[in-house]
Amino acid sequence: MAEVAQHPPVVTTPVSGPLAVRLRRLGEIVRQVLRNPVTVIGLVIIVLMFTMALLAPVITTPNEPNPYQMPRDWSALNEPPGTPGHPLGTTAHGGDVLYGIIWGSRTSLRLSLIVVGVTVTIGTIVGSLAGYLGGKVDEFLMRVVDIFLAIPELIFALAIAAMLGPSFTNIILALAVVYWVKYARIIRGQIMHIKQNDYVDSARVIGDSKFHIYAKDVLPNSFTPVMVQATMDMGSIVLVGATLSFIGLAEAGLAEWGVLVSEGQVGISTGRWWASTFPGLMIFLWALAFNLVGDGLRDVLDPRTESR
């Protein structure tokens, strides 16, 4: 969690400049990332998960009217894997495990993309304001950030989700409220650091406007650690989200892995392992994949912590 937040600012080579230069640098990063076999494994898992999510309406018949709800067959409860029509079996409530896993990947993708998107945006705005304007604004914003950081994240998300009531939207909201803080801190730290660099000074000397400098030089160069963190968070958000769902904060019948594990939890003691094992494994693989890729990215982007 705050592992990254604790890092001193990371110094990286400037990525601003003509598009060609940026592309070349990007290409170089990709090549380096791909050199690590473990990272490649992570990438493969991610690609598979994404494909599964994207093809969900094609490989399953979507449940009407809301495909994110598990279809239930009340005449086929607790069917083991291999049952015709239910290749991975059914839950105690007749939910098709395979459908839950496939649409659960969509749910996870939605969850992580929305939360990461929203939090990076908010974090960037707040962090930029604080880091770039400095002074009183910075002082104030950082106190707010400190307050948010004072509450352990799962507890915070749990409390928010609980108060808003069980629903998937509320889980997204809760996680967004919790996660933006990290990014604000990272961005601020980076900006504070980069602000002092020569090339910013030189840009200022040339007479660029403040905003221009920010958009052209400062921001692009702040994004390296954000990228690493965001990749890691793509995994951890699903993990935390599933935990909230498991505790019972997702909406009823949602096709979500945590919900499935919780639905299958009861049966596991009597050998009905499938309903919780498969989705649990999916959560694990999802988090693992993003951790591996995030790790690999960090190795490449953040030479200071080489070979972590």
Next chain:
Amino acid sequence: MDTRRRTPQWSRLLVVVALLAVACTSGGTTETTGEDGEAPTTTGGEGEAPATTEGGDEGGEGSGDVFVHAADDEATTVDPAQVEPGEGGETIITQVYERLIEVGPDGPDLVPGLATEVPTIDNGLISEDGLTYTFPIREGVVFHDGTELTAEDVKYSWDRAMTMDLPEGNAGLLADIVAETNVVDDLTFEVTLSEPSASFLNAVVTASVASIVSQDAVEANGGVVAGEVNEFLTANPVGTGAYELTAWNRGENFQLGVFEDYWGTPANIDVRIDIAPDTDTRILGLRAGEYDMMEIDPSLVPDLEGAEGVEIYSGEFLLEPIHIGFNTRFEEGSLPPEDTIGPDFFQDPLIRRAFNLTFDYEGFIAGALGGMGGTVPHYFPQGMLGYSEDYPVYEQDLAAAQALFEEAGVWDEGFTVSVIAEEGNLFEVAALVLRDSMAALNPAFEIRVLAQAEAQFDEAHASDPVPYAMWVKNSDPFADPDALMNAYIHPDGEWGTVHGMREMYQDPDAIAGLIDEAGTELDTDARLALYEELAPMLYDDPMWIIAGNETALNAHRDTVTGFVMNPLWPRPSVKFAFYDK
């Protein structure tokens, strides 16, 4: 506030550690650290708590000699005047307190409790006008605190509940019907009703709120204050039951000890009620032999069926059908924004009938209830007085439903309506079944299932008006149809008012008249005739979707002997005094 406020134990840890570090003296020091730091509650006060045994190892008789029941939630209170019907505290109250008369182990028959006879008109203990009931009190009964039971205690207990009139409690049950309580002599108690009641004995005298508490114990610990909770009684029951509460480790367990001076057949074995909210742990515990018994619902049967050493008992139906309510008494726009219906929607009997015809009863009963349940006619649960198998029961009939929806003019445009349910239980499942059924009939019919935390559900549920058009829960476990009719069917009754049933019924006055008449009719046959007239009217003009009724289930180790269960007893419908192992 807790009268015996204790220092947080972790702060004491520091002191102890410091003491230990400084004076590394003889081993006996631990005993001086004051009250054993143990159970937050012990019946007899500080002294009775398990004493510190120096060696410690002899102390445990092992759980082999204790009957362990796994409960899924903890009581909030064990004070009869404070407990809500159906709440966990009733489990304890049933064991440690007694009522004047009790529901016997077999079926709905009443048996004498602290009164030596069940009053009837025939034995003269009920007056001809049906207003005065006389209870001869049993002699030689002692409370757990050693005082002797008199009619004074009985009057005190009833009056106490009515005076305190706690909003969370069930005092209204007494107050609504009782006009006067009298002590005739030491061993005779008399009560006068405000109107004749067919259900007084079944529904009121046997209820938890009518439990008899020790006057001396109450007076010694705060007495009776109107509208205020008695902190002592909340956690320290002083009754006459076969068990006394020896310890209540909050969040962990209740310990019930055999009461040696019990007037009747004494209980056989000490009981511990472990609080294990997680279903899986309860099931695994029972399978592992760690628990002797647990309450189960039908969905858990597959987990326990065939398990070694586990027996599943299934008996009568519970008297608490799971029903889905139609609310029409809400402000336009006060529903969740996704909802597209207005207050008049459910006023249309065609739609209510159509909903009743769409619900997948078979799926719910065979699936969610695992076959352990049955359908219920409007509104007479099987096993209760007034039930007849001849009454019409709704079954799924999609064609008929479609016709009705078309007739009501909602088929083409469809609708969205939210149904609230407590999160994570059968009610949520019933809501899911409704949603699936409706979506299968017509994808334009969207039922949104909103699962909510208990407190939020309760808050929404107790709001006036209720801000949702539909909700799912079970009915309260009434022991008499009159209570059920008044609460759920009567246009001016509890839910009748909340839901606006007067506007929903085609002929509200006819229904109200029949219910009122049956409620004061002391002759059972005459009463049944009235209900027979009522049943088809309720079928034609349904106020609920009755999803189904669960079978009373229980799972226990096969070593348990003397097992009996009666759904008319409060959850988990058992009396431990009958058991042994």
Next chain:
Amino acid sequence: MQIRDYLIRRLMVLPILLIGVSIIVFTLTRIGGSPIGIYLSHEMTPEEVEQLEERYGLNEPLPVQYLAWAGGVLSGDLGWSGVAVAPVTAVFGDKLTATMELATAAGIVAVTLGITLGTFAGSRRDRLPDHLTRVFSVSGSSMPDFWFAILLLIVFWVYLGWFPIGRSDPAIWASIAHPTGLYTVDSLMAGSWQALRDAIWHLILPAMTLGLATTAIITRMMRSSLVEELNEDYVDAARAKGLPERLVLKRHARRNALIPTVTVIGLSFGFLLQGTVVVEILYQWPGMGRWLADAVLRGDQATIMAYVLFTSVLFLTVNLAVDIIYAYLDRRVVLGS
């Protein structure tokens, strides 16, 4: 800056943070409506509801309610826990000691195992043990703990029957006094081996589950900072003095590698705390985590508020302590910069 000055400055900011947290927490709980729900049953009349609102002061305007609550907190009254069915403060001690015992056990496991594994891997960089450790630490931090707990329960409780669940065998628990509330300490003080074994046996599975993620994090941090330290000149300088590798590793490299690790250990304290929620539910551990989960599911706002507030205080304190320890360990650090 002197440690003392720094401490004073940090302590001065602390109340501001706490007020901030308390406002957030209060606002948060009120988003879900008034906390009246936990006192209600569904058949209460509006009058009865009002009566209850009055009893708990919930008909006042929000700022008044906040001040009343905050005032209560300051005077040691955290409200009524609907879940525990007692004043929050009355059950707090018991729940906290239970959780602390679990968290401490998990923490001890995580710290020793994490440092050992991290040192092991870091000093064998890019060799097999290092790769295995990396696999362990990445999987460890990707493992959903509720799932892991289920797997452990199945194997060790259901099938092997090695370890029980819950916190104690009640009979054994009742056989000794509990002056501290920490079962292990109590059993030691009572000199009862049976109780000690019982305490430890009950601790093993939950502590393992709870400690897994933290172990992974600490391992990872320890490994990477050790690798970093081993590349430093002073390590070679120490070798050049003729110190045996054992001392080079222990006294020099590891000691410095521990500095960043201490920060992570401090931060993982929050991790342990939040982990108790799931772990305590599944292992039936009567602590704060389960209390919170129940409170969340039943909408018991007083408990949630008290819990979040307390956690934050604890968390802030631990962070402060970590900073100070950090400054103590790493002489180069200038506090407050």
Next chain:
Amino acid sequence: MTATAFADTTSGRSGVGLVASVQDLSIHFQTKTGMLHAVDEVSFDIRDGETLGLVGETGCGKSVTARAFMRLVATPPGVYAGGRIDFWSSETRAAGGGPVNLLTIPEDEMLGIRGNRIAMIFQDPGKALNPALSIGDQLAEVFYQHRSDELLDPLGPGTPAVVRRAARQEATRVEKILLKVPPLRSQANRVKAAVDDRVAAALADTQIPNPGKIMDRYPHELSAGMKQRVLIAQALACDPDLLIADEPTTALDVTVQARILELIAELLDRHDTSVLYISHDLALVRGMCDRVAVMYAGRIVEIGLTEEVFSDPLHPYTRGLMNAVPSSAHRRGALTAIIGSVPELIDPEPSCRFNTRCPYAAGVCRRLDPRFLRHTLEHGVVCHAHDDPAALAARPDEMPSFARVDDAR
């Protein structure tokens, strides 16, 4: 043995008058793309009491060579690919023993040599001290490690084993606690006091003012010059036979540099220690060293008495180096550097490593390793051109061409 291998013929193989002798030392590094020949069949001697300078560009292998003396090259990725380093310790010599091969002796024997018979001064004093330990503690380690017997002497033969183990830094955690309680505490304190005395003396030796106070300080509290003094004190604490000084003044300010150099010179004189002095600074080497060896791309290309090498550099590379040195002959800003860069050292084919940059490079330079040629009794070179000295003499002006750079480093 290939053509490059040469004996430093200035001394005999008897070892008389030698403190160390490096023969055919090869150290390779495993990389993803192949074996990197960082040190390639290097041979030279260090004579008793002399200061041998080892010069070359960054990355030429001089530091690796130096570390090989301490056996501090990390394996992996390093590989001791061949050769030996013989070392005549004063201790064994006093006992009539011969040399030991530093690359093959057992580790515990090596521990007895490191910091005791061979000591090392590191390049950056800021990094070579452990930031978490006080100066006193760090110096004390040397005495505990190598002089524990002397420390225990005053305590007499009855000293408890725990105290002995503590003085040898072998005490376990539990024993350390034991040492803090009364019966053992006084004895432990006496050992501690003895160590403190020695540490203070060692510090005073390097002219550190107020050594008692410095002992309690932490590295970050001291200036760079001070730290280097501490490191020097640490290195000389046990009167080593051989001191390896790896660019000891590079990281220091110029003013401090001078004073540290003076100090080193003065101390070496007093301690009569042989020195392997590594530097890229030719002026400095010229002032400090008796002899100098020039290294290029993992090989020694020229070796000889300082005066001879400087007055008559034989190898084209050496000449280039000389010209890269700022001197009064060059205008400010007109420093020069050798054109091109160091060749890839991964799996090299036989050739002169300098051929890519050498103006004289002929076909043979790319095909064959050059051999060692003796120029004078004390001066040798490894260069094909010197097989045909006429070639070199004929075109004296066409020595390596130079490019201007801002900084010679």
